[in-house]
Amino acid sequence: MRAVLQDRYGPPEVLRVEDVPLPTPGPGQVRVEVAATSVNLSDWEGLVGSPGYARLGGLRAPRIHTLGSDIAGTVDAVGERVTRFRPGDEVYGDNLRMKGGFAEYAIAPETALARKPPELSFAQASAIPQAGAIASSGTRGVALGTRMLINGAGGGSGAFAIQLAKQLGAHVTGVDNAGKLDFMRSLGADDVIDYRADDFTRHGPYDRILDLVAHRSVFAYRRALAPGGRYQCVGGPVRSLLRVLTVGQVAGLLTGRRLGVLMVEEGPAAFEPVAARCVAGDVAVHIDRTFPLDEVAAALTCVGEGRARGKVVVEIP
Numbered sequence: 001m002r003a004v005l006q007d008r009y010g011p012p013e014v015l016r017v018e019d020v021p022l023p024t025p026g027p028g029q030v031r032v033e034v035a036a037t038s039v040n041l042s043d044w045e046g047l048v049g050s051p052g053y054a055r056l057g058g059l060r061a062p063r064i065h066t067l068g069s070d071i072a073g074t075v076d077a078v079g080e081r082v083t084r085f086r087p088g089d090e091v092y093g094d095n096l097r098m099k100g101g102f103a104e105y106a107i108a109p110e111t112a113l114a115r116k117p118p119e120l121s122f123a124q125a126s127a128i129p130q131a132g133a134i135a136s137s138g139t140r141g142v143a144l145g146t147r148m149l150i151n152g153a154g155g156g157s158g159a160f161a162i163q164l165a166k167q168l169g170a171h172v173t174g175v176d177n178a179g180k181l182d183f184m185r186s187l188g189a190d191d192v193i194d195y196r197a198d199d200f201t202r203h204g205p206y207d208r209i210l211d212l213v214a215h216r217s218v219f220a221y222r223r224a225l226a227p228g229g230r231y232q233c234v235g236g237p238v239r240s241l242l243r244v245l246t247v248g249q250v251a252g253l254l255t256g257r258r259l260g261v262l263m264v265e266e267g268p269a270a271f272e273p274v275a276a277r278c279v280a281g282d283v284a285v286h287i288d289r290t291f292p293l294d295e296v297a298a299a300l301t302c303v304g305e306g307r308a309r310g311k312v313v314v315e316i317p
């Protein structure tokens with residue numbers, strides 16, 4: 001089978017497409033003939049080896065050689081003790097632990113996968129698991145009138161988060177680069193801010209901040225929070241996340257605000273509710289571009305350089 005391989009961390013040029021042996025599913029695992037794999041910022045981070053948490057699976061060199069977490073395709077073989085799927089089943093899920101989606105076949109634990117709703121295409125289904133789970137966790141507790149700010153709102157998770165927050169009745173402010181302001185408005189954002197021209201921490205105050213790309217100081221975040229407000233970050237440089245976990249928690253508590261890192265749940269329970277909303281037509285899946293397997297490097301660059309409005313998908317016919 002053809003697979004996109006990476007032996008070291010680095011720019012997209014370290015990737016190559018090669019023929020490799022077909023993998024065999026172990027106990028509890030299934031082999032999926034991949035039809036589509038969406039790109040997440042976590043894939044780009046796994047390519048370049050930064051932020052630091054991207055190297056948890058291998059400090060000097062990646063232990064997993066094929067990236068691609070969010071897969072959708074058809075089960076073509078099952079390992080021992082697999083009970084939920086059999087060959088021919090159409091599935092999708094976030095294969096965050098094993099990855100391997102940028103290939104014609106991928107091995108995944110059956111627990112990571114769900115049955116693909118027939119109403120969704122493979123490309124649409126692949127776009128949902130990781131970004132949908134982040135958006136769903138990050139908007140939990142949002143209610144009518146909540147003043148919510150989403151930083152990095154024009155990307156994969158943000159596009160879902162804006163829609164979910166609006167449906168919960170929030171007043172949503174989306175922050176991203178100038179090229180994504182109209183896109184965020186089209187998703188329902190009430191206000192938009194270009195982060196290169198304006199500092200969102202000097203606006204507000206906000207009851208909730210969901211930060212997909214934490215770069216600022218905890219004091220700046222605290223300043224933007226209303227009393228009783230809550231800031232949650234999902235990704236960003238390790239030093240920013242550590243500051244939120246340490247100084248942020250204390251600074252927040254002392255002033256009646258909460259600052260923390262959002263640990264997103266994994267597995268179908270985290271993303272299936274979002275897929276159900278997509279099937280119902282309440283939430284739209286926004287795919288900016290699709291790329292063939294040979295152009296995974298370009299697909300990753302599109303996300304890594306922040307050019308994607310919503311999701312980018314690699315399709316394998």
Ligand SMILES: NC(=O)c1ccc[n+]([C@@H]2O[C@H](COP(=O)([O-])OP(=O)(O)OC[C@H]3O[C@@H](n4cnc5c(N)ncnc54)[C@H](OP(=O)(O)O)[C@@H]3O)[C@@H](O)[C@H]2O)c1
Nearest residue numbers: 040041042152154155156157177195212234235263264306
């Ligand atoms: N905590 C967890 O359990 C967990 C689980 C899975 C993933 N994650 C993390 O979640 C994060 C978000 O992933 P994603 O796939 O949604 O990302 P994405 O699609 O790339 O979206 C991020 C958006 O933020 C924008 N951006 C970059 N720098 C910014 C800044 N300083 N201010 C405002 N916006 C900025 C980007 O555009 P520009 O670059 O053009 O500005 C892009 O539109 C990743 O870091 C990933 O590792 C966390």
